[in-house]
Amino acid sequence: MIIGVPKEIKNHEYRVGLTPAAVQEFVAHGHSVHVETNAGTAIGFTDDMYVSAGATMLNTAQEVFASAEMIVKVKEPQENECKMLRAGQILYTYLHLAPDPRQTELLVASGATCIAYETVTDNKGTLPLLAPMSEVAGRMSIQAGAHYLEKAHGGSGTLLGGVPGVAPGKVLIIGGGVVGTQAAKMAVGLGADVTILDRSLPRLRELDDIFLGRVHTVYSTSDAIEHYSSRADLVVGAVLIPGAAAPKLLNAQHIKAMKPGSVLVDVAIDQGGCFETSRATTHQDPVYIIDDVVHYCVANMPGGVARTSTMALNNATLPFGLALANKGAKQAMLDDKNLLNGLNVHKGLVTYKAVVDALGAQLNLEYCDAAEALSR
Known part of the structure; x- marks a missing residue:
């Protein structure tokens, strides 16, 4: 699978979706990783470090989104990023959709498979990626x-x-x-x-x-x-x-x-x-x-200590990210109910009930069970 890592564009957001060490893990599993130039430079992860880890550097976010099968980010995609997503693509990042009708609307329209860090669970019922x-x-x-x-x-x-x-x-x-x-x-x-x-x-x-x-x-x-x-x-x-x-x-x-x-x-x-x-x-x-x-x-409080935050986040997100890349999104989620809980949007369907409870009337959304959505 081709993994894409764009540079974050939210105000004073210096975190990055994958560290060079995480890139090396994906490459070791047979995947390609495309990283936008200077994605991690501000926190000491240079382009040379990514190249040494096996990444291919691309000049623009547009190139990253166009080439990748899975986009790995930190913050929710901004409007122009949402518009670069396409049907069948995987988005793996924080989303926080319930208070954000515009982002929800755009992700639904994209047809992408959108997995939210903040709703992935573990066997104890806690939120390991949050x-x-x-x-x-x-x-x-x-x-x-x-x-x-x-x-x-x-x-x-x-x-x-x-x-x-x-x-x-x-x-x-x-x-x-x-x-x-x-x-x-x-x-x-x-x-x-x-x-x-x-x-x-x-x-x-x-x-x-x-x-x-x-x-x-x-x-x-x-x-x-x-x-x-x-x-x-x-x-x-x-x-x-x-x-x-x-x-x-x-x-x-x-x-x-x-x-x-x-x-x-x-x-x-x-x-x-x-x-x-x-x-x-x-x-x-x-x-x-x-x-x-x-x-x-x-x-984005943790963005203020972006280096510490990026390393801490990657420690948690990497195992689930590798599962998505190794098995494909559908199989990975069917094999792991905790990862399935992270699915918020899939092929235009909203699969997380709290989002529909918050925005359903405003956006005319209907809830679809995540497992059912994957079967369509």
Whole structure:
């Protein structure tokens, strides 16, 4: 199979779909890999390194899309990239379709087979291709929050760790999954006063054991969200419903009641955001202020540490990518129900129910079971 790796074009996105080491793995399995020139140069993966790994370098994205049978990316395809896809081609990348009607419409029209990293599962029911970026984003959320709490950046001038004689800053983390756990590790490491809200009592027990009482674990209710957000210096939105639009857990009134100069970091922004006042921002222009509250809603947070993120992502995506290339998309997914769960669009059919639930009425979409879609 011919694998294509275009250069990412989203604002300040320097990650790349395949590292040279991953390219070498595909080549060792008998596949050809076409990489766009300078796809990984910004993070130290030079064209020469790709050539040494066995890749063929192409000058433009158009050439990559035209030649490849499977496109491997990091971020969702932008509009011009969607229009380069063709029927029968495989797209393997993050998609986040539920809050993105335009991308969904274009992928349906393309006739391509589109597999979303964020909905591939494992035998434990977790999301192995989302987890590494969730780990990165969770850790970055505290770094970003601490930065924007500084007075010069619009914050209240609060040091999360405090100092002897001065109380530490209060961090509220909504959601105790991968993002929330990693955020808590960073916040606890800085010496902050950390509270985690979650609706799973077993998960709250696990977190209490992990942190040995160094964080406050609280069952998440509307009252708890209102109470703790009004006292927080930093709130991290870390909720996830796989493949679906994020629920709005903080409304405009909650945010208006927060302390002036406090900071919101919405890690769920890829799925539409979990704060009512959230809108996607970029690394170039990462924050805005509403009601004296700083909002950090960068839609590709892990792109800020692109080298680490790329290597972590490739560690997770490579085995599934090799299966797709070795067996072909249809057989690979029929052989592996976890990979089948990653199928979102196939031959103009939407095969992930949460996407249809979010966009079906707007785009006149009907849900088709993934296995049934593959049989057509």
